[in-house]
Amino acid sequence: MRGRSKPRTAVAVALLLAAVVTVLALPAHAGADLLTPEAGPTQNAQDTDTLYKIVFFIGLAVIGLVWGILFYSLFRFRARRGRRAPQIHGNTPLEIGWTVAAGTIVIVIAIVTYVFLDDIRDPVASGPASLAEARGQNASVNQPPPGGKALDIQVSGQQYLWRYQYPNGAVSFQEMIVPRDVTVVLTIKANDVVHSWWIPKLGGKVDAVPGYQNQTWFKATETGTFKGQCAELCGIGHAAMGAKVTVVEPGQYLTWVEQQKREIEDARKLVQVQRKQFQAEGAL
Amino acid sequence: LTTLARPDVAPTPEVIVDDLPARRAGWIDWVTTTDHKKIGILYLFTTTFFFLVGGVEALLMRLQLGSPDSTFLDPTTYNQLFTLHGTTMIFMVIVPVAAGFGNFLVPLMIGARDMAFPRLNMLSWWLLIAGGLVLYGSIFWEAPQAGWTSYAPLSTANFLPGHGIDAWIIGLHLVGISSVLGAINFVATIHNMRAPGMTLSRMPLFVWTILIYSYLIIIALSSFAATLAMLLVDRQFDGTFFNTTEGGDPLLWQHLFWFMGHPEVYIMALPAFGIVSEVVPVFARKPIFGYKAIAAATAAIAFLGVMVWAHHMFATPLPIGVLGFFMISSFAVAVPTGIKIFNWLATMWRGNIEFRVPMLFAIGLIAQFALGGMTGVILAVFPVDWQLTDTYFVVAHMHHVLFGGTAFGLMAGLYYWFPKMAGRMMSESLGKISFWLMVIGFNATFLPQYSAGLSGMPRRIVEYHGDNLTTYNVISTIGSFILAAGVLVTVFNVFWSIRRGRIAGPDPWRANTLEWFTPSPPPEHNFDVVPTVRSLEPMKDIRRSVIEREAALSATNGAGQPPPGKTAEPL
Numbered sequence: 001m002r003g004r005s006k007p008r009t010a011v012a013v014a015l016l017l018a019a020v021v022t023v024l025a026l027p028a029h030a031g032a033d034l035l036t037p038e039a040g041p042t043q044n045a046q047d048t049d050t051l052y053k054i055v056f057f058i059g060l061a062v063i064g065l066v067w068g069i070l071f072y073s074l075f076r077f078r079a080r081r082g083r084r085a086p087q088i089h090g091n092t093p094l095e096i097g098w099t100v101a102a103g104t105i106v107i108v109i110a111i112v113t114y115v116f117l118d119d120i121r122d123p124v125a126s127g128p129a130s131l132a133e134a135r136g137q138n139a140s141v142n143q144p145p146p147g148g149k150a151l152d153i154q155v156s157g158q159q160y161l162w163r164y165q166y167p168n169g170a171v172s173f174q175e176m177i178v179p180r181d182v183t184v185v186l187t188i189k190a191n192d193v194v195h196s197w198w199i200p201k202l203g204g205k206v207d208a209v210p211g212y213q214n215q216t217w218f219k220a221t222e223t224g225t226f227k228g229q230c231a232e233l234c235g236i237g238h239a240a241m242g243a244k245v246t247v248v249e250p251g252q253y254l255t256w257v258e259q260q261k262r263e264i265e266d267a268r269k270l271v272q273v274q275r276k277q278f279q280a281e282g283a284l
Numbered sequence: 285l286t287t288l289a290r291p292d293v294a295p296t297p298e299v300i301v302d303d304l305p306a307r308r309a310g311w312i313d314w315v316t317t318t319d320h321k322k323i324g325i326l327y328l329f330t331t332t333f334f335f336l337v338g339g340v341e342a343l344l345m346r347l348q349l350g351s352p353d354s355t356f357l358d359p360t361t362y363n364q365l366f367t368l369h370g371t372t373m374i375f376m377v378i379v380p381v382a383a384g385f386g387n388f389l390v391p392l393m394i395g396a397r398d399m400a401f402p403r404l405n406m407l408s409w410w411l412l413i414a415g416g417l418v419l420y421g422s423i424f425w426e427a428p429q430a431g432w433t434s435y436a437p438l439s440t441a442n443f444l445p446g447h448g449i450d451a452w453i454i455g456l457h458l459v460g461i462s463s464v465l466g467a468i469n470f471v472a473t474i475h476n477m478r479a480p481g482m483t484l485s486r487m488p489l490f491v492w493t494i495l496i497y498s499y500l501i502i503i504a505l506s507s508f509a510a511t512l513a514m515l516l517v518d519r520q521f522d523g524t525f526f527n528t529t530e531g532g533d534p535l536l537w538q539h540l541f542w543f544m545g546h547p548e549v550y551i552m553a554l555p556a557f558g559i560v561s562e563v564v565p566v567f568a569r570k571p572i573f574g575y576k577a578i579a580a581a582t583a584a585i586a587f588l589g590v591m592v593w594a595h596h597m598f599a600t601p602l603p604i605g606v607l608g609f610f611m612i613s614s615f616a617v618a619v620p621t622g623i624k625i626f627n628w629l630a631t632m633w634r635g636n637i638e639f640r641v642p643m644l645f646a647i648g649l650i651a652q653f654a655l656g657g658m659t660g661v662i663l664a665v666f667p668v669d670w671q672l673t674d675t676y677f678v679v680a681h682m683h684h685v686l687f688g689g690t691a692f693g694l695m696a697g698l699y700y701w702f703p704k705m706a707g708r709m710m711s712e713s714l715g716k717i718s719f720w721l722m723v724i725g726f727n728a729t730f731l732p733q734y735s736a737g738l739s740g741m742p743r744r745i746v747e748y749h750g751d752n753l754t755t756y757n758v759i760s761t762i763g764s765f766i767l768a769a770g771v772l773v774t775v776f777n778v779f780w781s782i783r784r785g786r787i788a789g790p791d792p793w794r795a796n797t798l799e800w801f802t803p804s805p806p807p808e809h810n811f812d813v814v815p816t817v818r819s820l821e822p823m824k825d826i827r828r829s830v831i832e833r834e835a836a837l838s839a840t841n842g843a844g845q846p847p848p849g850k851t852a853e854p855l
Binding site for chain 2: 070074083091102109120193198203207209233
């Protein structure tokens with residue numbers, strides 16, 4: 001009996017190992033985040049990543065311990081004819097020991113969390129170089145202001161797109177343009193149902209809840225395009241509610257935001273002109 | 285009359301059975317029975333049916349996600365599928381399946397002849413069926429499509445005016461009443477109907493978990509009934525509980541929903557832990573290590589479990605102090621959970637472990653649940669949760685706990701108690717095939733989902749656009765079909781073994797608890813004589829007393845030697 005069951009167990013274990021290796025190896029080629037979160041060129045995303053890694057490795061050690069004891073026991077104490085297990089009912093010092101150990105681990109994780117919390121949550125000052133460049137290029141625009149202040153952008157979610165309003169009144173949809181090295185503070189609102197703002201590489205999620213204002217921030221130190229999408233189910237168009245943040249040099253940002261404002265004003269004027277024409281023609 | 289006529293003889297209790305109604309035939313007997321064992325089996329078949337339905341819904345979703353930019357399903361159908369999948373698996377599978385095992389086992393384990401309220405018991409099952417019919421009736425008109433969480437205001441009439449959400453509300457009301465009535469029945473039974481000597485500290489750990497499960501259901505699902513009623517008022521009677529423009533608050537829904545939703549996790553997990561606490565000592569041939577610690581940990585998990593709900597809401601606008609509180613309380617749950625795991629390990633330590641199918645599934649639970657618990661701790665760190673919430677990381681974590689944990693535990697329970705229910709053993713070889721298919725399929729399905737979430741894939745999206753997500757999703761889809769094959773092997777095993785399995789006898793596993801004192805399957809009245817319980821492992825006492833009696837008998841017969849084969853087996 002034992003002779004027959006052993007090869008079968010071996011085959012099963014081999015299959016399991018093959019499955020695990022496949023799971024672990026295949027995506028490794030993709031080079032994407034197999035075990036850690038996305039982290040782009042912002043402090044809050046990177047600190048989140050570091051905090052995750054600390055907790056992950058503590059967790060991994062605990063899992064290693066549990067699996068180690070488990071599989072060692074399964075091998076070492078597998079049934080053998082004639083052996084009788086000792087009839088032990090418990091051990092109070094041991095119980096107290098692992099209770100205290102588990103408690104200590106979670107307390108350590110809580111302390112580490114609070115060490116990292118401020119850096120993730122509180123906006124830092126904008127980079128001085130960017131500010132100088134921005135002011136030098138276009139002094140008439142009051143953003144981004146000097147002295148460590150931030151660029152405020154209003155984000156509103158609605159089924160199924162994101163709308164961004166910049167300090168000068170310019171508006172854009174889906175794609176947000178921000179200057180590099182400037183602290184961007186986002187005020188997030190929802191116009192209909194609950195949405196969730198998320199650009200994985202720039203930091204964590206912030207829910208947009210009707211009737212509430214939520215806030216987040218980021219300061220991208222590199223230019224580039226960072227994609228994300230709505231993370232809270234908001235209806236049948238949920239998967240299509242994309243978002244994109246393009247980080248450009250401060251000068252480019254100022255040019256763009258001015259142009260965007262002008263285009264919107266022009267379009268508004270054009271609409272007014274056309275409406276007058278239509279009214280004159282009696283079409284409306 | 286004889287005892288009354290002779291007052292010198294101590295009266296003995298007697299059961300008068302001469303005016304029992306005649307048994308009805310076939311299925312009518314089943315649907316009108318008040319026998320807790322039949323009701324338990326009805327629950328198990330009902331939940332198996334819903335489990336297969338929910339499984340098909342999952343496979344359809346995995347097919348859709350098997351390739352990027354897939355158009356296999358349209359967004360409405362996809363949203364309906366994940367809503368039905370979540371609602372079905374949680375409210376119509378995992379919660380009532382524990383009621384199924386509990387119904388069959390609790391009276392047997394505590395030495396009672398039935399549940400405290402047999403007719404209420406039958407009503408609970410009927411209400412479950414009614415709830416299922418209402419929920420699934422909706423697919424002929426319009427199925428609900430706001431997710432199993434049905435967040436307001438998406439779930440209000442302004443955004444989903446069709447009646448799918450109304451069917452969801454009414455269906456869950458019925459299922460909720462079913463669960464609450466069942467829970468009241470368990471509480472009454474466990475507190476009042478234990479056999480002589482069965483003190484709380486000698487109660488099997490599975491019964492402990494059913495008791496705590498029942499208290500949690502009474503707390504969580506009663507409050508959920510009010511929550512559902514508020515949504516119904518908003519939808520149908522111009523209420524404004526969740527409508528911001530009229531002074532309502534969408535976050536109120538989230539608080540109320542998760543006040544049910546998180547205890548629900550422990551409602552689902554604790555009975556599976558109870559099964560493991562029964563199975564591990566039997567197959568390690570060692571008493572459970574730290575009985576009182578495990579029972580206390582169960583109660584502690586439940587107590588802490590009702591104050592962690594807002595860890596589902598870390599990304600909503602809540603004060604940072606509130607987030608801190610819910611992080612710490614969520615961490616605190618990890619401590620009693622860890623205690624359980626270490627006590628199971630200590631039970632196996634220096635044991636004599638027999639790898640029968642129930643034990644394999646119990647080991648599967650311990651190994652996989654440990655990982656699910658670990659990712660749960662990661663999610664409880666709220667700054668990290670901002671990155672991970674509402675992604676596939678959460679989906680993977682939750683399935684690691686509910687499938688790798690709970691469902692594996694329930695499988696262990698099925699293989700362990702099937703011989704008692706059917707009188708026949710399940711096939712060991714089919715069981716082992718099923719186990720390995722499920723382990724491989726489960727991990728292939730859900731481990732890549734952690735990576736998908738870490739790579740930025742939100743949950744509940746009908747499509748993704750390739751990038752780095754395709755590989756993870758392809759593996760996950762293949763894994764889900766392996767997992768489904770593993771489940772089907774067990775379903776086949778059940779139907780095959782009911783007719784063809786080896787005859788089990790009363791106590792095939794040489795187990796410790798009272799249900800094995802009865803024939804398999806047990807007679808309608810359970811016990812001819814309700815045994816007196818003297819320890820945590822009454823079957824060991826009973827076996828010992830049988831041996832002693834036989835030894836005494838053979839001694840008086842002058843044989844000197846016990847009959848061969850009677851004491852050779854170590855107890």
